[in-house]
Amino acid sequence: MPKTREDLVSRVFGYWTILENAEDRIFGSQRKQVVVAKCRCGKIKSVLAQNVLNNKSQSCGCLQKERASAWMQDNWKKKRSL
Numbered sequence: 001m002p003k004t005r006e007d008l009v010s011r012v013f014g015y016w017t018i019l020e021n022a023e024d025r026i027f028g029s030q031r032k033q034v035v036v037a038k039c040r041c042g043k044i045k046s047v048l049a050q051n052v053l054n055n056k057s058q059s060c061g062c063l064q065k066e067r068a069s070a071w072m073q074d075n076w077k078k079k080r081s082l
Contacts, residue, residue: 005021005033006033006049006053007021008021008035008049008052008053009021009035013052013053013055013058014052014055014057014058014059014063015039015040015041015058015059015060015062015063016037016038016039016047016052016057016058016059017037017038017040018035018036018037018052019035019036019037019038019044020035020036021033021034021035021036022034022035022036022046025048032048032049032050033048033049033050034046034047034048034049035047035048035049035052037052039059039060039062040059040062041059041060041062043060043062045060
């Protein structure tokens with residue numbers, strides 16, 4: 001019996017807000033649920049639902065940039081205080 005699709009529309013995961021369900025994609029012999037999501041920064045992308053649900057995808061990439069920037073600023077402050 002096929003699995004039922006989970007309705008994720010309007011839910012928020014990390015920086016993603018799910019806008020709508022997209023057509024499933026086939027990877028090898030598996031059919032995967034895809035959603036259209038809007039990132040907090042405004043970028044809209046198609047994302048695998050399983051990646052959003054298990055936190056493998058938390059943003060379009062802007063979250064990693066924010067974390068790297070914060071890390072660099074913190075390291076710079078530490079070096080300056082030596």
